[in-house]
Amino acid sequence: xxxxxxxxxxxxxxxxxxxxxxxxxxxxxxxxxxxxxxxxxxxxxxxxxxxxxxxxxxxxxxxxxxxxxxxx
Numbered sequence: 001x002x003x004x005x006x007x008x009x010x011x012x013x014x015x016x017x018x019x020x021x022x023x024x025x026x027x028x029x030x031x032x033x034x035x036x037x038x039x040x041x042x043x044x045x046x047x048x049x050x051x052x053x054x055x056x057x058x059x060x061x062x063x064x065x066x067x068x069x070x071x072x
Contacts, residue, residue, distance in 0.1 A: 006035065 003023065007016040009032065041049070 003020050005016050005018050005020055007014045014030070014032070
């Protein structure tokens with residue numbers, strides 16, 4: 001049985017676009033290929049990705065306070 005499901009790769013983690021319930025808990029073989037087509041996100045997909053990104057919080061300061069002296 002083969003299922004083709006898209007997703008997004010982040011390091012060693014793949015977030016699937018849809019669940020694959022029949023395979024939950026089973027050993028699987030994953031083939032990773034880059035999508036060659038431009039994929040336009042729907043407003044719902046875009047909002048979901050933004051919420052997921054926001055959950056992780058900031059990834060550190062853009063600049064240290066020491067880089068900007070207070071003034072004379």
